[in-house]
Amino acid sequence: MGLERTAVREAAKSSKLRTVVGFVLIALGLAVFAVRLQHEGPYAMPRGGNLFGGVGALLLGGLLLWPGLPRTFGWIALVASPVVLFSALYATMAELDEVVSLYATDRAGWPAELRLWIVDREDGAWVGMARSKALEHSLDGARLDLLRRGETRCVVPTLHEDRPTVRAIHALKVERYAVARAAAAIGLYPREARDAAVSLRLDPCPSEAATGG
CATH class of the missing domain: 1.10.8 (Helicase, Ruva Protein; domain 3)
Structure with a gap:
């Protein structure tokens, strides 16, 4: 029993x-x-x-x-x-704070929506990702739509690989996003930018910049 x-x-x-x-x-x-x-x-x-x-x-x-x-x-x-x-x-x-959508295409030509954390500096809005991801979607110099805060606008990403810029943008992301800090504390997100990381400045498309749109 x-x-x-x-x-x-x-x-x-x-x-x-x-x-x-x-x-x-x-x-x-x-x-x-x-x-x-x-x-x-x-x-x-x-x-x-x-x-x-x-x-x-x-x-x-x-x-x-x-x-x-x-x-x-x-x-x-x-x-x-x-x-x-x-x-x-x-x-x-990862979605609790601001996340933007960057609409691009992959190597096969299929539409791709990239969900990204974003930070702002005096020289513009920046995102970061692995270099392979940026190349796979041909982001550098392309005219793409960016959805941010409910508004869609045309941007031209400019890829930056110099380590001071990449480290600075990554540090801003860790500073802004609580989930990044929490994940970094337990080793699941890098506190510092990895060697394979790049940063992209999202400049307004020339026509929009000229008209102030």
């Missing part, structure tokens, strides 16, 4: 843990999509790792809440949940 009671208690604890984690995952999965509604302008659908975090959290959360889930699979889902949970949490936090 003692062993049976112990087994029942362990099963109850496992069921409660699965329920709590399941609801947390579903809440975070919904947050990945809902947080983007706070930004003005067209809705920006999560992509890549952010989409994985949102959809993965919803699916895994639903699986954990399924009453018919075998106990073994329940433990496997619990073990996998921290990875999905972190991905969904980061995807949500």
Whole structure:
């Protein structure tokens, strides 16, 4: 009887843990999509790792809440949940502050919406990214649409690779965005710009600059 009671208690604890984690995952999965509604302008659908975090959290959360889930699979889902949970949490936090959309094309010619953190200096607005990403989307010198604060305007990104500029822009991002500082504190975001990073100044398109638009 003692062993049976112990087994029942362990099963109850496992069921409660699965329920709590399941609801947390579903809440975070919904947050990945809902947080983007706070930004003005067209809705920006999560992509890549952010989409994985949102959809993965919803699916895994639903699986954990399924009453018919075998106990073994329940433990496997619990073990996998921290990875999905972190991905969904980061995807949500990254959108809490200002994020802009830069509309470009990839190497195959497909439209691409780049969601980016942005900082302002006296010489203009700046974004940063990996050099490979900037080259893949042919950003340097292209005329592109930038969605910021609900308004779309034409910009011409100018790529800068000199390390003082790249380090300065990265430092401004870390200073401005709380999620960057939090991620840097636990080693998941670089405190200083990596060697592969570049910065891009988003200059107004010549016609807009000439008319003051």
